[in-house]
Amino acid sequence: MPLHMTRRALLTTAMAAGATSALGRLAHAQVKTPNVLCHRVHQANLTTGAAGNVIKPWEDKNNAQISWTTLDSNPLQDRLFREASLSETDFNVGYVIDNRMTSQIASLFEPLDDLRKAEPIEDFDDIAEGLRQSMIVGGKLVGVPVRHATQGLFYNEELLQEAGISAPPNTLEELVEQAKKLTFTSRSGTPVVGMILASDLAVFPVMFARAFGGDFIDKQFKVVPDSEAMEKGLSVLADLFKAGALPRSYATTRNDDMVTWMQQGRAAFAVLPFARYAQLNNKEQSTAPGKIKAIEFPGSKTLDSGHEMHPVVESWAMAIPANSTDKKLSWSYIRFVASKAATLDMARNGNGPVRTSTYAEPSFAGSLPQAKVEAAALAKARPAFPAFPEAARAQSTFLEEVQLAVLGRKSPKEAVAAIVDRVKPLMPA
Template sequence: MPLHMTRRALLTTAMAAGATGVLGRLAHAQVKTLNVLCHRVHQTNLTTGVAGNVIKPWEDKNNAQISWTTLDSNPLQDRLFREASLSETDFNVGYIIDNRMTSQIASLFEPLDDLRKAEPIVAQALRQSMTVGGKLVGIPVRHATQGLFYNEELLQEAGISAPPDTLEELVEQAKKLTFTSKSGTPVVGMILASDLAVFPVMFARAFGGDFIDKQFQVVPDPEAMEKGLSVLADLFKAGALPRSYATTRNDDMVTWMQQGRAAFAVLPFARYAQLNNKEQSTAPGKIKAIEFPGSKTLGSGQEMHPVVEAWAMAIPANSADKKLSWSYIRFVASKAATLDMARNGNGPVRSSTYAEPSFAGSQPQTKVEAAALAKARPAFPAFPEAARAQSTFLEEVQLAVLGRKSPKEAVAAIVDRIKPLMPA
């Protein structure tokens, strides 16, 4: 009898354990997973910062968890478009840059107009670039308007009382700030990434030039582009750009500024909180931003147009559970989430966010950013060969900056090589 009871008890226990396991697996299966493909900055702004984890209330309400896949800008776009071109994809939401949204790319994503009618979402700024062929295919979530960041402590150490008012002053200060600081840290005057068109375009615009205008004219003012590349080449020759310029990437710029290894950098205003993070920065509260200065040679009526990039959330047409995807987008695009993401370091796509005291209080450069955004333009318009054009442009820019071509030769090559890539 004792042996029989023991076996029964064991069997009962095993059955109970099995039932518990099944129930546990069932409960676990009920948790939905939303696969998001984005840049690390999008994940960070939604999960980390003074506003805390912004997306957690949505996860709790929907019994969902987000699986993040993060890549740098260009690899991210390539991966997203490949996934959206397949017969099906596991990704539910992808983040896309405004200058990549051509009609061909737009056809890979779910039109959102019907979803907006069923579950209205407040209209936002920067939506025009995400409306293709009369159809809305992306909801703006972030703008990255470029500003000039400077380390106030390093400027003061070098005897510079104020940041530059003109591009010429910027060059002069950058050269003076190429030194060894009191802490023994070697400092370069300026840190710039070499893999994005944003940076040479900013220097060309300082002289009234551009890369590709709205009419798809390549380098509409060759002389202005030559002047911009000449400035970059001069900075490199003087050692005011790092020797590693050709391999410098966006995140390197942030690291160098945080570590006090660079005095100036061109970065989105939204990077302010990250650059001044007390746990990461050697000069928290001392890394500030101004509008990128134009040249003193800019004619009357001309103004410096900083570069702005806009990111939007889109749903691949070949993905599953579009209802959950749209729920995520609606939440992230709400006024409350936009404000909280801005407090965490995001560039807000709602103009009303700039008037919120909780945002202005945590982001001292708010007024400067709003002023820059008002006159900002994308680095180039969207067209099918945009990625190839940017890559070609950067090849020639690097040759000029490194002194392997004259700026005049590089600009001529840019025009010759990129003109055939323009839309008919």
Template sequence: MSAKLPEHLTRRHFLGTAIGGAAVLAAGRSFAAGKTLNVLSHKVHQTVIGSGDADLLKNWRSVNDTDIVWTTFDSNPLQDRLFREASLASTEFNVGYMVDNRPTRQIAAMFEPLDAYLKKEPIEAFDDIAPGLVQGMTVDGKLIGIPVRHATQGLFYNEALLEEQGITAPPKTLEELVEQASKLTFTSKSGTRVSGMVLASDLAVFPVMFARAFGGDFLTGKFELLPNPAAMEKALTVLKSMFDSGALPRSYATTKNDDQVTWIQQGRAAFTVLPFARSAQLNNPEQSKFPGKIKAVEFPISADLNGKIPMASVVESWGMVIPANSRDKDLSWKFIQEVSSRRATLGMASNGNGPVRISTYKDEAFASKNPVAAVEAAALANARGAFPPFPEAARAQTIFLEEVQLAVLGRKPVAEAVASISSRIKPLLPA
């Protein structure tokens, strides 16, 4: 196994300066390709492409006479580096991976609009990519990124606990969810104290999901704040009632996302909301006390809206972008075309990627190995981000969560908390 080259050295540089070139040739190694494509991403994006004979881009590299050099960082450092590179006079990076909650108008302006490329050299069956993901990569009507990975939220439940309490099917409406969560707040036959539902208090995902179940939202793509205040009031009232009854644990204010996973795996909670991609982890026999019994459905909408409008689950996604100051953008687009193809999307999905194409979930081989494929596809079809990106988004989310916690914990009347959300956040929104 060869040692990893320093990030500033391409394979071409290495082969061009290595001592003993004859020995390299004797070992059967070929010269580097004529071109190099530099990609700035998270390690997971490189991993799902595969390597060696399983490299999904092996033929593409050959046809385009191109080496691909990956530079990887964790999510936040990656975004910081990407934006810094895009702000320079020029950059060596050809393609970057961007999270959909980051491209403000100012940031979007640093990346190449892709509509002309899409028209001239179309991506295979582009309309097969979930529309909510495309919307998340569209700023001021301009497409700046092609979706490549997503995490869509679903409602997970412990089937064994439901059966223990005589519940034969997961909830179909939000009201049924609240009712079942109340019934599932009990001490199980194993002696474990069970909470009906566990949710992290530091993520906007959950109050947004509850508000959407009543036909409302926190912030729309057009920056409409609380488009239906009554729906948000209903959402927070429900969450408060669940907390008051014990269906949400007393530790709600300090519960984190990873706690949700642990509580479901250990049978300490019957319901939670997590990305569908967590299914394998939740059912891992080495970690879970209930392997094969942790299942998922779409988050349910309220009874009054059931069958009238679709539930819009929250989704977070990644897109591939081209810095406006980069070189050889045609080669960058060819890379994006290939990674976005049906074949590559399916291959990456088989390697653990959240597939952005609805058709991928219908592939028999993929679906047979993914028990949540059908329900995830249904949720993805109508999913959209928790809120659009804007310069003060982080501050706005902090205020939103502060007011939500005050309402849920009973420290402020729900109506007053909703009014505060509106008055405190409105000045932070784009003009």
């Protein structure tokens, strides 16, 4: 090959190189960059873990590279709602907690019914009903559930056996009886309380009220729809405290304390999300690894056949800001992430799967001892209360009265009356 080059050849080569460079720039420019605003756990479940990078096939198919913006829960919600309030936002998809989707917030997001009709989500009804319903506001679907934390009843099997109890409780009454019997000093010399509950979350008194067919606030925003059921629930909690089956420090007990007490063998029962199973049985942290198990929270034996025990669930959903651009790409992302295959792979990466069918998949259920129990609980689960603007204040007020009843400073009847009087004015018109 000659070392010299004619002027024409040089010009031709330069033009070809320029064309190649231009094509490269054009191809690069055509790569889409969808912006997703979420918690870091959502990104992790989609990109790392046993199932690998779940979202990569979608990126490859759509010639896209996702730009992730991750924040902790409260800052994330504040940022997302601010972005959705602007004239336009660069974010294509945002992740929303179920108890934040008020009617006012819902108006900031794109209704998804028409998009779902045009391009359906695979077997949408397979997503747990309680999660789907929490994202229907004013009759419109505004979010697609993607992650959940459903509450179960954890128990320390070793402590039960030590106390001569052969099986966990089937009814709330049996739970109370066992919790009292398990308020003792174990063979290791550890003082044990029958049950550990945090006092700063509505989850726990709501679960006890639901065990009798009651609730705090129903879907129609009625405060304490069944006063008698709520009184019975608070009476059980007050009785447990009086018997010493709840810690003396109940008023200052927080969520993380529950995990610690269960790991240390200081409590026999706790109400926690099923997802805590691995943490509670961690060999490096737990005194009874493999022996802390979970069941559905039991209803009262007086709960008639027409009522179910509805565990409390908290969930996240994917939503499209109404002021975002390229909603078609946004919906494509949501449809892919909500598919059965992606839901399974995210579960293998550590996500709480929103589809009940996922719990029957061997590649997931095989590594999850409580899979069958959690699936049954999820199918019936509902949020602690519906979303509304004064929800945080209502929960705080509710917990003040609950604590007075549990500590014996008010009767359950007086506390329930006060809950209704104080919370009712906070309800949406």
